[in-house]
Amino acid sequence: MAMIIHDRKRKRVSRREGVKYGPIVERDRMRIEYLNTKIWRNDTTCVDMLRLRKDYFFRFCKLFRNRGLLEDTIHMSIEEQVAMFLNTIGHNLRNRLVRTNFDRSGETVSRYFNKVLHAVGELRDELIRPPSLDTPSKIAGNPRWDPYFKDCIGAIDGTHIRASVEKNMEPSFRGRKSHATQNVMAAVDFDLRFTYVLASWEGTTHDAVVLRDALERENGLLVPQGKFYLVDAGCGAKPGFLPPFRVVQYHLKEWGNNPVQNEKELFNLRHSSLRVTVERAFWALKRRFKILDDATPFPYPTQVDIVVACCIIHNWVINDGIDQFIT
Known part of the structure; x- marks a missing residue:
């Protein structure tokens, strides 16, 4: 009798129709x-x-x-x-x-x-490449910078990208901001291309520490012999890196109510007008990709990859033609 009941159940199951999809x-x-x-x-x-x-x-x-x-x-x-x-x-x-x-x-x-x-x-190795060793077109022949900055190949600075991390890790990521960030260091040429990007450092990390790490890494940041990058005063003067004079006015008007008083102020003014290139590059990057302005739900390694991917796409747009992105 049990065998008959079992057979009936099996027959009932076999008569079920399959799931239908749209x-x-x-x-x-x-x-x-x-x-x-x-x-x-x-x-x-x-x-x-x-x-x-x-x-x-x-x-x-x-x-x-x-x-x-x-x-x-x-x-x-x-x-x-x-x-x-x-x-x-x-x-x-x-x-x-x-x-x-x-x-x-x-x-x-x-x-x-x-x-x-x-x-x-x-595409990283193809699109984030070291800068040309030729004198940049922005500098060559311009009496404001040539010949004083003719061997400058770009500017270096850091920016803070909002990060999403676990609660127990937040103190090490919460530096100058009230929220967790990753400290991203980048080198930029005078056409606003990223020539080196190092992401993933905690927001509390000093820019000088990030720069040292970039120099010590395998396939890290390299400064060709006789060339240099512009950096801020926090990085200090060292071969290949040129900061402004300390305790000297940095942002001032060359002509007007606050004219240049001496050669150090003039140098800092010229230095500032060139190094602003890296700030413009970060501004354009964050304006195009809003994911860099707010925390994301992705795992932290993915957040790091996203920063680098945004820099790669930014470079591709510039390399492919003059970018007219204005929105």
């Missing part, structure tokens, strides 16, 4: 329509959503396709993968918003974010 083709069509009408319809909408103009965006996707860094799948193109990534870092969006915008699952959004982040990171 029409994937129609869903894909709606996603493509969303991309065409809401994102890359024109430059304005593309910049609003992705922080890149249309031509830059599609050339960027072509780069990944040609290098084999990303690949199209049955239901997702490289363009959509990159669009989700740029939409996230451009506006610091959470996973739930991106999955709603692109009609994807949270797992899919997270998986492709990491794929694109890795693909961008693969």
